[in-house]
Amino acid sequence: MQEERKNKAKAAKNEVLGSETVFEKIRDRTPWVFGKTFRKPKILFPALKKPRMGIPLPGKSIAVIGVYIILFLLQTGIVYLIFREVPALGTNQDGSLMFLYPDLNESFIIEGIVASIFIFLCSIGFVLLYQASKFVYNKSVAVKYLVVGILLILASFITLQAMITIKLGQTLFNV
Template sequence: MQEERRNKVKAAKDEVLGSETVFEKIKSRTPWIFGNTFRKPKILFPDIKKPRMGIPLPGKSIAVIGVYIILFLLQTGIVYLVFREVPALGSYQDGSPRFLYPDINESFIIEGVVASIFIFMCSIGFILLYQASKFVYNKSVAVRYLVVGILLILASFFTLQAMISIKLGNKLFNV
Protein backbone atom coordinates (compact mmCIF):
# COMPACT_ATOMS: atom_id res chain seq x y z
CA MET A 1 0.00 0.00 0.00
CA GLN A 2 2.75 2.42 0.95
CA GLU A 3 4.76 1.37 -2.09
CA GLU A 4 1.83 2.25 -4.33
CA ARG A 5 1.64 5.70 -2.75
CA ARG A 6 5.36 6.25 -3.25
CA ASN A 7 5.09 5.22 -6.88
CA LYS A 8 2.13 7.56 -7.40
CA VAL A 9 3.97 10.46 -5.77
CA LYS A 10 7.10 9.71 -7.80
CA ALA A 11 5.06 9.42 -10.99
CA ALA A 12 3.24 12.64 -10.21
CA LYS A 13 6.56 14.43 -9.64
CA ASP A 14 8.05 13.03 -12.81
CA GLU A 15 5.03 14.20 -14.79
CA VAL A 16 5.33 17.79 -13.57
CA LEU A 17 8.30 19.42 -15.23
CA GLY A 18 10.57 21.38 -12.88
CA SER A 19 9.03 20.06 -9.66
CA GLU A 20 12.26 18.50 -8.48
CA THR A 21 14.22 20.19 -5.75
CA VAL A 22 17.83 21.12 -6.30
CA PHE A 23 18.95 18.32 -4.00
CA GLU A 24 16.93 15.75 -5.98
CA LYS A 25 18.46 16.94 -9.24
CA ILE A 26 22.00 16.73 -7.86
CA LYS A 27 21.36 13.34 -6.26
CA SER A 28 19.99 11.82 -9.47
CA ARG A 29 22.99 13.01 -11.48
CA THR A 30 25.70 12.18 -8.93
CA PRO A 31 24.75 8.96 -7.10
CA TRP A 32 28.39 8.21 -6.24
CA ILE A 33 28.59 11.32 -3.94
CA PHE A 34 25.51 10.88 -1.80
CA GLY A 35 24.85 7.15 -2.24
CA ASN A 36 21.40 5.82 -1.59
CA THR A 37 20.88 7.61 1.70
CA PHE A 38 21.80 11.06 2.83
CA ARG A 39 21.92 11.77 6.53
CA LYS A 40 23.12 14.52 8.81
CA PRO A 41 26.27 13.71 10.70
CA LYS A 42 25.89 13.58 14.45
CA ILE A 43 28.46 15.78 16.10
CA LEU A 44 28.87 15.69 19.84
CA PHE A 45 29.99 19.03 21.16
CA PRO A 46 31.77 19.02 24.51
CA ASP A 47 29.98 20.73 27.35
CA ILE A 48 32.56 23.38 28.18
CA LYS A 49 31.54 26.31 30.31
CA LYS A 50 33.87 29.25 30.31
CA PRO A 51 34.19 31.02 33.62
CA ARG A 52 32.70 34.48 33.32
CA MET A 53 33.13 37.49 35.48
CA GLY A 54 29.96 39.46 35.13
CA ILE A 55 29.39 43.05 36.01
CA PRO A 56 25.87 43.68 37.25
CA LEU A 57 24.12 45.90 34.72
CA PRO A 58 21.12 48.10 35.42
CA GLY A 59 17.79 47.13 33.95
CA LYS A 60 16.41 48.40 30.67
CA SER A 61 14.04 50.76 32.43
CA ILE A 62 16.95 52.64 34.03
CA ALA A 63 18.55 53.06 30.61
CA VAL A 64 15.28 54.34 29.12
CA ILE A 65 14.85 56.80 31.98
CA GLY A 66 18.42 58.01 31.44
CA VAL A 67 17.78 58.52 27.73
CA TYR A 68 14.63 60.51 28.50
CA ILE A 69 16.48 62.72 30.98
CA ILE A 70 19.15 63.45 28.37
CA LEU A 71 16.48 64.18 25.75
CA PHE A 72 14.68 66.48 28.18
CA LEU A 73 17.87 68.43 28.83
CA LEU A 74 18.61 68.71 25.12
CA GLN A 75 15.06 69.83 24.37
CA THR A 76 15.24 72.59 26.95
CA GLY A 77 18.18 74.02 25.06
CA ILE A 78 20.61 73.59 27.93
CA VAL A 79 23.61 74.25 25.68
CA TYR A 80 22.01 77.46 24.41
CA LEU A 81 21.19 78.55 27.95
CA VAL A 82 24.71 77.89 29.24
CA PHE A 83 26.52 79.75 26.47
CA ARG A 84 24.14 82.67 26.01
CA GLU A 85 23.45 83.26 29.73
CA VAL A 86 19.88 84.33 29.11
CA PRO A 87 17.68 85.51 31.98
CA ALA A 88 15.22 83.14 33.59
CA LEU A 89 12.29 85.54 33.26
CA GLY A 90 11.66 88.92 31.73
CA SER A 91 9.37 91.72 32.78
CA TYR A 92 7.20 94.31 31.14
CA GLN A 93 7.86 98.01 31.73
CA ASP A 94 5.30 98.09 34.53
CA GLY A 95 7.14 95.28 36.37
CA SER A 96 4.80 92.38 35.67
CA PRO A 97 6.56 89.13 34.69
CA ARG A 98 7.00 88.13 31.08
CA PHE A 99 7.26 84.40 30.34
CA LEU A 100 7.63 84.48 26.56
CA TYR A 101 10.37 86.43 24.83
CA PRO A 102 8.85 88.63 22.11
CA ASP A 103 11.35 87.48 19.45
CA ILE A 104 11.06 84.09 17.76
CA ASN A 105 14.85 83.54 17.77
CA GLU A 106 15.39 84.16 21.51
CA SER A 107 13.89 82.59 24.61
CA PHE A 108 13.86 82.81 28.37
CA ILE A 109 14.91 79.81 30.46
CA ILE A 110 11.37 79.21 31.69
CA GLU A 111 10.09 79.25 28.11
CA GLY A 112 12.52 76.52 27.06
CA VAL A 113 11.62 74.39 30.07
CA VAL A 114 7.87 74.73 29.46
CA ALA A 115 8.25 73.95 25.75
CA SER A 116 10.39 70.93 26.63
CA ILE A 117 7.75 69.68 29.07
CA PHE A 118 5.12 69.84 26.34
CA ILE A 119 7.39 68.09 23.82
CA PHE A 120 8.01 65.44 26.48
CA MET A 121 4.23 65.10 26.96
CA CYS A 122 3.85 64.62 23.22
CA SER A 123 6.47 61.87 23.21
CA ILE A 124 4.69 60.14 26.11
CA GLY A 125 1.51 60.32 24.02
CA PHE A 126 3.26 58.53 21.17
CA ILE A 127 4.58 55.91 23.59
CA LEU A 128 1.00 55.34 24.79
CA LEU A 129 -0.15 54.94 21.19
CA TYR A 130 2.51 52.27 20.75
CA GLN A 131 1.51 50.57 24.00
CA ALA A 132 -2.12 50.48 22.82
CA SER A 133 -1.09 48.23 19.95
CA LYS A 134 0.10 45.63 22.46
CA PHE A 135 -3.41 45.21 23.93
CA VAL A 136 -5.14 43.91 20.81
CA TYR A 137 -7.22 41.36 22.68
CA ASN A 138 -8.13 43.66 25.57
CA LYS A 139 -10.05 46.36 23.75
CA SER A 140 -10.99 48.52 26.73
CA VAL A 141 -7.37 48.95 27.84
CA ALA A 142 -6.27 49.64 24.26
CA VAL A 143 -8.95 52.32 23.83
CA ARG A 144 -7.92 53.99 27.10
CA TYR A 145 -4.29 54.10 26.01
CA LEU A 146 -5.30 55.47 22.61
CA VAL A 147 -7.53 58.19 24.05
CA VAL A 148 -4.97 59.34 26.63
CA GLY A 149 -2.17 59.23 24.04
CA ILE A 150 -4.14 61.24 21.48
CA LEU A 151 -5.20 63.78 24.13
CA LEU A 152 -1.59 64.27 25.26
CA ILE A 153 -0.41 64.73 21.67
CA LEU A 154 -3.16 67.20 20.79
CA ALA A 155 -2.85 69.17 24.04
CA SER A 156 0.89 69.58 23.65
CA PHE A 157 0.60 70.44 19.95
CA PHE A 158 -2.00 73.17 20.48
CA THR A 159 -0.16 74.58 23.51
CA LEU A 160 3.10 74.83 21.56
CA GLN A 161 1.25 76.44 18.65
CA ALA A 162 -0.25 78.97 21.06
CA MET A 163 3.20 79.75 22.47
CA ILE A 164 4.57 80.33 18.97
CA SER A 165 1.66 82.56 17.97
CA ILE A 166 2.12 84.65 21.14
CA LYS A 167 5.84 84.96 20.39
CA LEU A 168 5.02 86.17 16.89
CA GLY A 169 2.80 88.87 18.35
CA ASN A 170 -0.54 87.44 17.23
CA LYS A 171 -3.52 87.36 19.54
CA LEU A 172 -4.26 83.92 20.85
CA PHE A 173 -7.97 83.59 20.01
CA ASN A 174 -8.32 86.61 17.66
CA VAL A 175 -10.66 88.31 20.14
Protein backbone atom coordinates in the same frame (compact mmCIF):
# COMPACT_ATOMS: atom_id res chain seq x y z
CA MET B 1 21.87 2.20 -1.90
CA GLN B 2 23.83 5.41 -1.44
CA GLU B 3 23.42 6.27 -5.10
CA GLU B 4 19.66 5.94 -4.78
CA ARG B 5 19.69 8.36 -1.84
CA LYS B 6 21.82 10.84 -3.79
CA ASN B 7 19.52 10.57 -6.81
CA LYS B 8 16.43 11.07 -4.61
CA ALA B 9 18.01 14.08 -2.93
CA LYS B 10 19.05 15.55 -6.28
CA ALA B 11 15.59 14.90 -7.74
CA ALA B 12 13.95 16.54 -4.74
CA LYS B 13 16.21 19.59 -5.12
CA ASN B 14 15.51 19.83 -8.83
CA GLU B 15 11.78 19.88 -8.16
CA VAL B 16 12.03 22.99 -5.99
CA LEU B 17 13.11 26.06 -7.93
CA GLY B 18 15.91 28.03 -6.33
CA SER B 19 16.79 25.33 -3.79
CA GLU B 20 20.17 24.72 -5.38
CA THR B 21 23.04 26.52 -3.70
CA VAL B 22 25.47 28.67 -5.66
CA PHE B 23 28.26 26.17 -5.06
CA GLU B 24 26.14 23.34 -6.53
CA LYS B 25 25.31 25.40 -9.60
CA ILE B 26 28.98 26.25 -10.19
CA ARG B 27 30.14 22.66 -9.60
CA ASP B 28 27.71 21.28 -12.19
CA ARG B 29 28.90 23.75 -14.84
CA THR B 30 32.62 23.56 -14.09
CA PRO B 31 33.52 19.99 -13.07
CA TRP B 32 37.20 20.44 -14.04
CA VAL B 33 37.74 23.14 -11.37
CA PHE B 34 36.19 21.59 -8.29
CA GLY B 35 36.21 17.92 -9.22
CA LYS B 36 34.30 15.28 -7.31
CA THR B 37 36.49 15.32 -4.21
CA PHE B 38 36.08 18.99 -3.31
CA ARG B 39 33.89 19.32 -0.24
CA LYS B 40 33.18 21.74 2.54
CA PRO B 41 35.38 20.96 5.55
CA LYS B 42 33.74 20.25 8.88
CA ILE B 43 35.64 22.02 11.62
CA LEU B 44 34.84 21.34 15.25
CA PHE B 45 35.73 24.30 17.40
CA PRO B 46 36.41 23.70 21.08
CA ALA B 47 33.70 24.86 23.47
CA LEU B 48 35.35 27.67 25.41
CA LYS B 49 33.70 29.31 28.39
CA LYS B 50 33.36 33.05 28.04
CA PRO B 51 34.39 35.09 31.05
CA ARG B 52 31.41 36.50 32.93
CA MET B 53 31.29 39.88 34.58
CA GLY B 54 31.10 39.77 38.34
CA ILE B 55 29.00 42.92 38.77
CA PRO B 56 25.27 42.93 38.05
CA LEU B 57 24.15 44.98 35.07
CA PRO B 58 21.19 47.38 35.31
CA GLY B 59 17.91 46.42 33.69
CA LYS B 60 16.61 47.67 30.38
CA SER B 61 14.14 50.00 32.06
CA ILE B 62 17.00 51.95 33.68
CA ALA B 63 18.56 52.44 30.25
CA VAL B 64 15.26 53.65 28.79
CA ILE B 65 14.80 56.07 31.69
CA GLY B 66 18.34 57.36 31.11
CA VAL B 67 17.62 57.90 27.40
CA TYR B 68 14.44 59.81 28.26
CA ILE B 69 16.32 62.03 30.74
CA ILE B 70 18.97 62.84 28.13
CA LEU B 71 16.23 63.50 25.55
CA PHE B 72 14.48 65.84 27.99
CA LEU B 73 17.69 67.76 28.67
CA LEU B 74 18.42 68.12 24.96
CA GLN B 75 14.87 69.32 24.31
CA THR B 76 15.20 72.04 26.92
CA GLY B 77 18.02 73.51 24.88
CA ILE B 78 20.55 73.07 27.63
CA VAL B 79 23.45 73.64 25.24
CA TYR B 80 21.89 76.94 24.15
CA LEU B 81 21.25 77.93 27.76
CA ILE B 82 24.83 77.17 28.81
CA PHE B 83 26.54 79.02 25.96
CA ARG B 84 24.22 82.03 25.70
CA GLU B 85 23.75 82.56 29.47
CA VAL B 86 20.17 83.73 29.08
CA PRO B 87 18.13 85.04 32.04
CA ALA B 88 15.56 82.83 33.75
CA LEU B 89 12.75 85.40 33.47
CA GLY B 90 12.36 88.87 32.08
CA THR B 91 10.33 92.01 32.59
CA ASN B 92 8.82 94.45 30.15
CA GLN B 93 8.80 98.28 30.41
CA ASP B 94 5.90 98.20 32.88
CA GLY B 95 7.84 95.98 35.28
CA SER B 96 5.55 92.98 34.90
CA LEU B 97 7.04 89.52 34.46
CA MET B 98 7.45 88.01 31.01
CA PHE B 99 7.60 84.25 30.65
CA LEU B 100 7.96 84.26 26.87
CA TYR B 101 10.70 86.20 25.11
CA PRO B 102 9.14 88.44 22.42
CA ASP B 103 11.64 87.30 19.75
CA LEU B 104 11.31 83.96 18.00
CA ASN B 105 15.06 83.30 17.98
CA GLU B 106 15.62 83.92 21.72
CA SER B 107 14.13 82.35 24.83
CA PHE B 108 14.16 82.49 28.61
CA ILE B 109 15.18 79.46 30.65
CA ILE B 110 11.65 78.92 31.93
CA GLU B 111 10.30 79.03 28.38
CA GLY B 112 12.68 76.29 27.24
CA ILE B 113 11.79 74.11 30.21
CA VAL B 114 8.03 74.54 29.69
CA ALA B 115 8.31 73.82 25.95
CA SER B 116 10.42 70.76 26.71
CA ILE B 117 7.83 69.48 29.17
CA PHE B 118 5.12 69.73 26.54
CA ILE B 119 7.28 68.07 23.88
CA PHE B 120 8.00 65.30 26.38
CA LEU B 121 4.26 64.92 27.10
CA CYS B 122 3.66 64.65 23.36
CA SER B 123 6.24 61.88 23.08
CA ILE B 124 4.60 60.06 26.02
CA GLY B 125 1.32 60.34 24.08
CA PHE B 126 2.92 58.60 21.11
CA VAL B 127 4.30 55.89 23.40
CA LEU B 128 0.77 55.37 24.74
CA LEU B 129 -0.54 55.07 21.18
CA TYR B 130 2.04 52.36 20.58
CA GLN B 131 1.13 50.61 23.84
CA ALA B 132 -2.53 50.58 22.79
CA SER B 133 -1.63 48.34 19.86
CA LYS B 134 -0.43 45.68 22.31
CA PHE B 135 -3.91 45.31 23.82
CA VAL B 136 -5.73 44.11 20.72
CA TYR B 137 -7.83 41.55 22.57
CA ASN B 138 -8.59 43.81 25.55
CA LYS B 139 -10.54 46.58 23.86
CA SER B 140 -11.35 48.68 26.94
CA VAL B 141 -7.68 49.01 27.94
CA ALA B 142 -6.68 49.78 24.34
CA VAL B 143 -9.32 52.51 24.07
CA LYS B 144 -8.15 54.07 27.35
CA TYR B 145 -4.57 54.15 26.12
CA LEU B 146 -5.67 55.63 22.79
CA VAL B 147 -7.79 58.35 24.40
CA VAL B 148 -5.10 59.39 26.89
CA GLY B 149 -2.42 59.32 24.17
CA ILE B 150 -4.45 61.41 21.74
CA LEU B 151 -5.36 63.88 24.50
CA LEU B 152 -1.71 64.30 25.48
CA ILE B 153 -0.68 64.84 21.86
CA LEU B 154 -3.44 67.37 21.17
CA ALA B 155 -2.95 69.27 24.45
CA SER B 156 0.78 69.62 23.93
CA PHE B 157 0.34 70.61 20.27
CA ILE B 158 -2.23 73.30 21.10
CA THR B 159 -0.13 74.63 23.98
CA LEU B 160 3.05 74.82 21.89
CA GLN B 161 1.14 76.57 19.08
CA ALA B 162 -0.23 79.06 21.62
CA MET B 163 3.30 79.73 22.89
CA ILE B 164 4.55 80.42 19.36
CA THR B 165 1.56 82.66 18.63
CA ILE B 166 2.24 84.71 21.78
CA LYS B 167 5.95 84.93 20.91
CA LEU B 168 5.09 86.31 17.49
CA GLY B 169 3.00 89.03 19.13
CA GLN B 170 -0.28 87.95 17.57
CA THR B 171 -3.59 87.53 19.35
CA LEU B 172 -4.07 84.07 20.74
CA PHE B 173 -7.53 83.41 19.34
CA ASN B 174 -8.54 85.28 16.20
CA VAL B 175 -12.18 85.66 17.20
